[in-house]
Structures are given as C-alpha cells and as structure tokens.
Amino acid sequence: MWCMADIHGSCGGRFEAVRYALAKSLDTVDVGASAAVYVGDELVVDLWGGYADAERTRPWERDTITCVWSTTKTMSALCVLILADRGVLDLDAPVAAYWPEFGAAGKETVLLRHVLGHTAGLPTWQQPLRTEQLYDWSTMTSLLAEQAPSSVPGEVGAYHAITQGYLIGEVVRRVTGRSLPTFFADDVAGPLGADFHLGVSPEDDHRVAPIIPALSRAPELLSRGEANPPVPADVANTAAWRRANIPSANGFGNARSVARVQSMLACGGEAGVVRLLSCRRQAANACWRSSSPAWTKYWA
16 A cells, blocks of 8 residues: 655665555654664664654654653663673662662662662652652652652562652762763763763754644543653653653654664674673573563563
C-alpha cells in the first residue's frame, strides 16, 4: 500500500517493513518521528519523517531530537552499571554506603540494586510538591534522604517514575564528583558518538521537537490521581525543564542515538572500537540473571 508520508534516511532491504510502519504512523496518528535499528554494530535502519511541530511548519530533520521521558532511565541506569563494572559501585551495597544521609528513617537496608529495580520503597515524595521544585536538585535529594520507605526495601515493586533518577544521580555524584548528565556525556554519549543528552543546552533548542500533549487521558490514568509533583506533558517544552537535571525523565535524543547506546548493551558491552562494559562482567551478569530467582524480583 502506498503511503503519503515523506520518509528520509536509509533502510536495508529486509527492513522495508519498518519504513512502511513509520510512514503509516505518520499518515495517521503521528506528526513526526524517527526509527532506527542496529544489527550488531551495523545501523541497518535510520529513518525520519514528518514534522517537528504541531502546526507542521518545521520538517523533522536528521538531527531533530525530542524529550524521550522514561527512556532516560535506561541511560541513567547504564551509568550505574558502568561504575559497577569499574569496581566503583557495588550493586549489593546499601545506598547509604555512598550517601550516608540516605540511611535515615529506616532506609539503611535499601540497596543500590533495589533502586535500579524499583523496589526501594520510594516511588514518590510524601511531601506535596510543585513541578518547579523538581529543578532544585539539593531539595529533591534531601527530601528523599529524610523520607521513610513506603514498603520493606526489596519486597514491593512500585514504579519510581521520577524519584529513581534523583536516587541514581546522587549516588553517581557522590562517588564521581560529577553530575549524572556530565558523567553520561563524558563517559557514554561522547565515546559512542550518541546524540543523546540528559537535559539540553540552549544551543540545541532550535532542533528540539516540542512535545504535543494528548487531547485526552486514559481512564486508568485518571483514576490514579495526579502525580506528586504533577508533570504535565507540555512542561517538557519549557526552558526550565530542558536545563534541569531530572535523570528519570528529561533526556533528549532521537531513535538513532537511543539505538546506538542500547546496541552497546546488546553487543556485550562494546560498540565498534568502544568498550564500556567488560566481557567478564557481561558474562557474569548473564549467568546470574539466568540462574537466580531474585533476578525477576529486582530486574523485571
């Protein structure tokens, strides 16, 4: 079936279905988007099309980026895995071993592994917050350090939608002396040549596709009430959100950059000539995951 959407980029012959799916999406429900696929270290699909704004006045370009929300978490968690691989962090150690203040209010048994697996018992802040408070790193992390867990650490899975990034980021800051965005830029995106950013600079604003809020919300989302703090979709279009350090949700990239980083994980810690995770650690993790019943509990 012929599609109207104008798709740019490259696509290997056996992946033409990806081109068709993207074109069909842009013909129907989407405004603009990109798609990318790596097989090993080869970028076999690199496509983009549509528009970067709701008014359809700006074409989606090869270097267009957008806020990717929780895909950001995969990048932040990778930083922890890299530091664990280097022996700087121990996933089985208490968070308080690296962030002493965090051990208050019954959190001395919260392990770094629990934070990665959304079982730390800190899925949100207990104190009512305003959206703009997310931009104050010290306040957000201090509140988490003071807060008691809402469940026994390691026993209850609850999506740490925003808090996970602050928990991970503060541990990384404590052990490296660098913010998570800086560590990611220096040690991940830079070496891999990935156009992915935790937060985005004013120099890149011109190539950011703004978020277009949905016209309605699913009933199940409405029934859960508002998040604390509320994070409306269009907040991603503000300068404050773009400049902030919110490592769970304000990553900016495109399909190519996400695929580039994740291909490294899929290929045993190596992408081209760049190795970010050791072969030994990759093999050990694969063995542990396949044999340990706890893997499902902490990593699913």
